Amino acid sequence: MVTYQVTIGERTLRVSLRRESDALFARVDDGVEIRVQLDAVRGPLHTLLLDGRRTEVLARRDAAAVQLSIGGIGYRAEVLDEAHARLAQVTGARGGAHSRRELKAPMPGLVVKVLAEPGQDVEPHQPLVVLQAMKMENELALPRAGRVSAVNVQSGQTVEAGQVLIALEE
Amino acid sequence: MFHRLLIANRGEIAVRVIRACRELGISPVAVYSEADAHAMHVRMADAAYLIGPPPAAESYLRIDSILEAARLAGAEAVHPGYGFLAENADFAQACADAGLVFVGPPPKAMRDLGLKTEARKLMQSAGVPVVPGTLEPVSSVHEAQRAADKTGYPIALKAVAGGGGKGLRIIHESNMLEAAFRQATSEAGAAFGNAAVYLERAIARPRHVEVQILADQHGKCVYLGERDCSVQRRHQKVIEESPSPAVSPELRAHMGEVAVRAALAAGYTNAGTVEFLLAPSMEFFFLEVNARLQVEHPVTEMVTGIDLVHEQLRIAAGEALGYGQSAIQPRGYAIECRVYAEDPSNGFLPSTGKLIGYRPPGGPGVRVDSGVEEDAAISVYYDPMIAKLIVWAADRPRGLARMARALDEFLVLGVHTSIPLHRWLVAHPEVRSGDVDTTWLERTWSDATAAQVADAEVETAAVVAALLADGTRAAPAPAGERVPDGTTSAWRLAGRRAALH
Numbered sequence: 001m002v003t004y005q006v007t008i009g010e011r012t013l014r015v016s017l018r019r020e021s022d023a024l025f026a027r028v029d030d031g032v033e034i035r036v037q038l039d040a041v042r043g044p045l046h047t048l049l050l051d052g053r054r055t056e057v058l059a060r061r062d063a064a065a066v067q068l069s070i071g072g073i074g075y076r077a078e079v080l081d082e083a084h085a086r087l088a089q090v091t092g093a094r095g096g097a098h099s100r101r102e103l104k105a106p107m108p109g110l111v112v113k114v115l116a117e118p119g120q121d122v123e124p125h126q127p128l129v130v131l132q133a134m135k136m137e138n139e140l141a142l143p144r145a146g147r148v149s150a151v152n153v154q155s156g157q158t159v160e161a162g163q164v165l166i167a168l169e170e
Numbered sequence: 171m172f173h174r175l176l177i178a179n180r181g182e183i184a185v186r187v188i189r190a191c192r193e194l195g196i197s198p199v200a201v202y203s204e205a206d207a208h209a210m211h212v213r214m215a216d217a218a219y220l221i222g223p224p225p226a227a228e229s230y231l232r233i234d235s236i237l238e239a240a241r242l243a244g245a246e247a248v249h250p251g252y253g254f255l256a257e258n259a260d261f262a263q264a265c266a267d268a269g270l271v272f273v274g275p276p277p278k279a280m281r282d283l284g285l286k287t288e289a290r291k292l293m294q295s296a297g298v299p300v301v302p303g304t305l306e307p308v309s310s311v312h313e314a315q316r317a318a319d320k321t322g323y324p325i326a327l328k329a330v331a332g333g334g335g336k337g338l339r340i341i342h343e344s345n346m347l348e349a350a351f352r353q354a355t356s357e358a359g360a361a362f363g364n365a366a367v368y369l370e371r372a373i374a375r376p377r378h379v380e381v382q383i384l385a386d387q388h389g390k391c392v393y394l395g396e397r398d399c400s401v402q403r404r405h406q407k408v409i410e411e412s413p414s415p416a417v418s419p420e421l422r423a424h425m426g427e428v429a430v431r432a433a434l435a436a437g438y439t440n441a442g443t444v445e446f447l448l449a450p451s452m453e454f455f456f457l458e459v460n461a462r463l464q465v466e467h468p469v470t471e472m473v474t475g476i477d478l479v480h481e482q483l484r485i486a487a488g489e490a491l492g493y494g495q496s497a498i499q500p501r502g503y504a505i506e507c508r509v510y511a512e513d514p515s516n517g518f519l520p521s522t523g524k525l526i527g528y529r530p531p532g533g534p535g536v537r538v539d540s541g542v543e544e545d546a547a548i549s550v551y552y553d554p555m556i557a558k559l560i561v562w563a564a565d566r567p568r569g570l571a572r573m574a575r576a577l578d579e580f581l582v583l584g585v586h587t588s589i590p591l592h593r594w595l596v597a598h599p600e601v602r603s604g605d606v607d608t609t610w611l612e613r614t615w616s617d618a619t620a621a622q623v624a625d626a627e628v629e630t631a632a633v634v635a636a637l638l639a640d641g642t643r644a645a646p647a648p649a650g651e652r653v654p655d656g657t658t659s660a661w662r663l664a665g666r667r668a669a670l671h
Binding site: 006008009011013015017024026028031034036038043045046050056058059060061066068069070071073074075077079081106107108109125133136139141161 | 640
């Protein structure tokens with residue numbers, strides 16, 4: 001039996017895989033065990049058999065994460081095996097936690113408004129920056145609450161994708 | 171008919187027009203920005219001309235570059251698609267001045283319909299019902315106050331040159347009017363370079379119902395039924411369907427006749443759409459004329475069997491409509507979902523990137539209009555629409571079931587898409603019963619809904635991710651305990667390796 005810690009967005013799920021003769025069984029957290037089979041078809045196209053029912057899945061794994069599309073819904077999953085997950089817990093080095101303290105520009109654009117200032121306490125999903133890109137004004141927020149430790153941009157400024165706009169305290 | 175036509179657009183609509191050109195024996199010519207050098211519309215055209223760098227203002231909006239491309243290509247006509255220069259009367263005039271046929275209405279009709287107060291005056295004199303309010307811009311808070319008292323609250327302040335909800339304010343009480351007036355005028359000025367606003371009564375919970383018309387250059391005009399676009403978000407249409415679940419045959423005929431009257435009053439020719447607000451009382455009011463081919467035109471094509479782009483090109487070439495109103499008999503039901511590269515579970519944030527995987531649906535009654543394919547880049551420069559998914563079926567319940575099936579088949583990897591929102595919509599009891607209005611989606615969609623939609627397959631995603639990680643780890647075939655992997659073939663290979671030891 002092998003257990004993986006899978007982080008998708010704000011959720012972390014424990015996936016245990018168990019092999020019995022030529023069959024593979026998966027359990028998510030404390031749920032029921034389900035027989036699974038994943039077959040690569042071509043490129044990112046896979047078929048997934050879940051308890052005898054087939055689903056088509058697009059999936060691709062790179063160094064940092066697995067990108068998936070299931071039933072039209074896109075996911076980005078970070079996978080750690082149990083040993084690495086424990087190690088990460090000790091060193092506090094889990095990649096995800098740090099990135100969620102920082103509001104990064106998801107795409108290049110123009111900062112239209114900055115809605116937070118250093119020292120301010122913010123709620124989860126509270127708009128912090130308005131970024132104009134792709135003809136639209138987009139309100140950017142973080143999924144967690146916290147106190148703003150840094151505001152790195154001002155309105156009128158052009159930013160690159162991935163640039164840290166606002167950071168919260170630890 | 172024309173021999174050579176230039177398409178002043180990109181993406182799915184350029185592809186759509188190129189296909190119509192091929193069917194009519196016209197040689198299509200594309201224009202493109204540096205970002206689109208390898209785009210589908212460029213590859214499908216007979217000739218293609220680079221018109222500038224990626225930002226639209228430096229390429230697809232450059233009238234001079236586009237006209238120069240048309241001259242070099244020897245094109246006789248220009249199709250503007252939708253968006254970009256499609257409703258720019260100066261562009262239509264510049265085409266005419268350069269001896270090119272503009273596939274669309276005459277510049278004068280575009281100008282008259284472009285200003286909302288002018289359009290309202292024109293429509294009222296033609297006997298087309300307009301929302302009660304002012305026919306002239308209101309120039310001061312005082313004037314707005316007086317007009318609002320006359321109209322009665324709630325009222326809407328709208329930009330004269332407006333659209334897309336910019337410069338629009340709904341005011342419920344008179345003490346809110348002063349601030350709203352200032353906001354609306356400054357927003358309108360910033361967005362349209364014209365700060366003028368006018369005032370009309372706000373219709374509570376209206377449906378958006380629009381009538382497709384075709385008018386030739388010989389004074390003949392017909393209507394092709396309606397499209398109901400009541401499911402909207404931030405004044406942007408999300409799904410469109412025909413027929414409207416709210417419109418009776420009598421109302422359809424009435425709205426159609428009024429739409430034809432509106433088009434004739436404006437001296438309109440070519441394909442156009444007359445938009446109406448339909449109140450819960452079934453009273454309807456003129457909203458505006460979209461003087462172009464619309465994004466959602468395939469819905470009408472599916473139910474009428476009439477190819478609107480063919481008709482546009484024939485009309486522009488001076489041909490007469492070869493049929494009358496009685497020949498237009500819509501059949502069955504059609505619905506369109508606009509699939510955008512955006513993340514419904516994260517505030518509908520546009521999502522950019524490469525389409526690592528793209529597998530559109532198919533099968534009976536399914537049409538996908540798209541300008542992308544696998545490996546295409548969704549860039550920051552243009553509209554984030556990936557594809558329009560349209561289905562046809564005998565009736566609305568079967569159409570919604572077919573749409574649900576088609577959405578299930580639609581696989582996109584690399585960017586987030588609005589498909590989860592569409593899946594949620596076609597399954598929603600109020601959408602299924604047709605009981606929606608233009609404010610319904612924003613009233614009904616919440617952070618909780620978004621989270622619920624995003625979470626739907628999260629366990630499956632976690633299992634697949636774990637299986638993929640597991641498979642990779644198994645690949646080097648370590649000597650000791652063998653880690654099970656998720657793929658049959660890899661497991662068999664590992665078994666063979668074990669047998670060789």
